[in-house]
Amino acid sequence: MxxxxxxxxxxxxxxxxxxxxxxxxxxxxxxxxxxxxxxxxxxxxxxxxxxxxxxxxxxxxxxxxxxxTHKNQNRKNSTKEEVAAAAREAIRRAQRPMTRQELYDTLVGDGLIIEGKEPLAVLTTMLWRMKDEIRKLPEGRYDIAGGDESASLHDDFPDLLG
Structure with a gap:
């Protein structure tokens, strides 16, 4: 090619x-x-x-x-695909990896529905199931998965592991 x-x-x-x-x-x-x-x-x-x-x-x-009921029955959680796409966009806007709480606050603020007994655990599971889209860094923050897109976006982010 x-x-x-x-x-x-x-x-x-x-x-x-x-x-x-x-x-x-x-x-x-x-x-x-x-x-x-x-x-x-x-x-x-x-x-x-x-x-x-x-x-x-x-x-x-x-x-x-x-x-x-704890939840409004008419409201269903956003799909994991919607959450991953919105998380990618949130990370792009922030121009840095984000914590789970930061992502949750941003995504819910943007109108996504992430509910359950433990909403942060629901978010973690959704992101874990979308490993090709979002990756969890060793220090616990989330970043865009894959090749040069995430690396070039966050070149200025300090290496927290040493």
Whole structure:
């Protein structure tokens, strides 16, 4: 393969990766909007039912719903693929490897859903399952996995291992 063909292939790969990140971000936005609409519809039904059946104790029903489940049943965790793509983007924006807590705060702040009894453990598992996308460094921070992309991005990051 000629040098130009290799450069073309590498450029196309980067274009496709960037497009995938963009599409994932768009999907996350759509999921957020759908969630907001679901919440509105549920709230509308709650109030519409309360008006049509005035004997119904709406407050008691709401408390029962909240205590019956820790999570909102309409909300599902973001997929590991979405989390990995968003983590890659967060690390790119930070221009350095990030701790698990930093990643969690950033990803949730960006609208991803990472819930469970131990949300940080859920995030760790998702990232572990996406080793080709995100790698855990020996000092515990997370970085973009693979070749020259992560190495060139973080050349100025001090070597904490000596």
């Amino acid at each position: 000629s040098d130009q063909a290799l450069l073309n292939a590498e450029n196309r790969k980067k274009q496709l990766q960037n497009r995938r990140l963009s599409l994932n971000a768009e999907i996350l936005q759509l999921d957020r909007e759908i969630g907001e609409i679901d919440t509105f519809i549920k709230t509308w039904h709650l109030f519409a039912d309360a008006v049509s059946t005035p004997t119904k104790d709406v407050e008691a029903e709401t408390k029962t719903e909240q205590s019956s």
